[in-house]
Amino acid sequence: MRKSYVRNNIKLNEFDALTRITVEMSKYLYPYIREILKSKEDLEENSVIWNDFNKRFIELIKERFNVDSMRVKKLLNQSDNDKIIVKSLLTLSFCISNQGYQKLKNFLYDF
């Protein structure tokens, strides 16, 4: 999915390290993650935070991912990507406890 022609399999210790970094970042960013999730809950309210987040998300995808891939195209479609974004944010927000690393690892194995 990434803009790269080199396909290297991730090593186990690299996977562990990335998972730990993600969990620590989620702990730190939990208030923001929560606000993004909350902004979409009330349909009557104008979800400015959600729209800003979605816009930035699409920008980053275009910048770093292979846009010709069908899976990436799905991520870019603003009406389709809601489910993917909500699930990703929820996964991160469920993993901010001390055992969040183990939890996130289990979620990832299950994907």
Add this chain to the structure above:
Amino acid sequence: MMQNKMSFNQSSVSLEIIGLPDYSNNESKDQISIISQWKLTIIDKPLIEGKVEHLGPIMNAFYTYSNLIIKNEIPLFESKLIDIKAENLYIHNIVLKSSKPNVKPLILKIGNSLLSDTINCFDQLNESQKVRLKETAAPNNIPKKLTFGLNKKVKFFNFFIPPFIAICSLILFSSSFIYFYNPIENIEKKELINPE
């Protein structure tokens, strides 16, 4: 006797555990092992409280439900005590059924933000050194055996699939040479070389 109180807070949700230490187990004064009451406070929502025997099933319901959301399965949990159902991608309906007769069930609507706050409060309780839960908080995750099995499966495939594909492609590639080989022609050539 004075009861101990422990609070676990996450943004708009607070979980309060009230109980006593188990002195027969040489526990310190501030420990809670015998839970007499618990209260789950969600801002702008009615208070949820109950006895220790209700805490385990409710935590289990929340954990199972949150796993179902992540695993792309139909997010629906039903039990004697609690039902949780997704209204849409962002809102979840919770029905808490009272164990007392003639008491109407309590219906709550919570969003994803409150759901994650609640899960995080339960996580804090599970990880707390001061509150000991008996057989309740079977946390959320898939059993380790299953994940191990999954790992082994992946390793097995990684090990056998590349050579298998290589052998198949070799067979396919070499079988194409059969079109260039004509045994009759070969015999004729030999006869030409050795006319005897």
